Amino acid sequence: MEFSNALNICATGYSCGHYTVVLPENLQERYGNTLLKFFQDTLARKIGEDVNLTCITDLGGSKTFVQMRQVNVPQHRLDQELITSPQAASSVDCASPGDAVVAGQAKVPRPMNCFIYFRNAMAPQLLKEDPTLGVKHLSKRVSVIWKTFSAEQKEYWKLQAAAGTALHKRLNPDYKYQPRKSSQIKKRQSRKAKQASAAATVTAATAPAAAEAFRFAPVSEMMVATNNTEVTAAGQANVNNSFASDVAQAIDPTAFFGLQEQHLAHHLQLHETESLRYDRLHAEFDSAIGMNMTFEQFGEEAFAFRAGANGDATLPSIYSDGY
DNA sequence: AGGCAGTGCAACGATCGCAA
């Protein structure tokens, strides 16, 4: 994701009334801390409000949570406006955020459970084996593999789900799962059908270009820590032709996915560490860099990164990260 | 108050049905 593109996505989202945007990349890894701060400042200036960034990379992939605060907006509304996926984002009626309560607000989805995490992780490999596999049969095959797992083997994915739930809770402190009753669903469906014709004339004048800006590039592969403690694609690590059968026979799923125990421990602490890191980032940059710094003031050295550079890019020593 | 059963929903993409 290009720097300017990420900026535009967030700014456009904000202008459309979405105060939290999830970018499908870890901007800290991609750009480094210095440019991350520059991104934060630039976006803050652009929208005229404070911006908080939370960068994470875990087995679910790399993400950057961009929280843009708006004065006088109740917290519960901020929670409800979290954009968590390209689908959710593109489904939002960008032209009328004020009508969110009335017509299709961006709903906060439930946190994923361990099986869903596992299913999503397995999907690329199973589809590589058999591209004709539909999602229904994919679920069945993953289910078969899942049932061969011991409690210990499932534990890894439970940790994954726990980390996701913790982050979900942090981003949506007021979130409460409220399933509808079947009667309510039927009532809503009939009401929708009636409103469909009337709504069609109203929504025809919305801004398709702005909605287009929210179609993020999908995160195609699961990201995991390898022996080198670097972030890489699981699909590239020790994956043989018959991925599914290997998983089914694997004694230790963590070993199969190229993980060591130390990385499990690392993942267990992910959420807490991420929280601490965020606070430290905040403290570090608040003291090290003035909020009014311009792009030019960083100097050439600060831009040692290049297009396509990843988290391996080495920053100048003055920007070294002690985490 | 606690336990249990039933139900909705989270992810995914193809497919189908319905309305305009």
Added chain:
DNA sequence: TTGCGATCGTTGCACTGCCT
């Protein structure tokens, strides 16, 4: 013809309602 929403299939979790 086009666009939209529901459905499928799976497991686990959260919630509601009922019963003891």
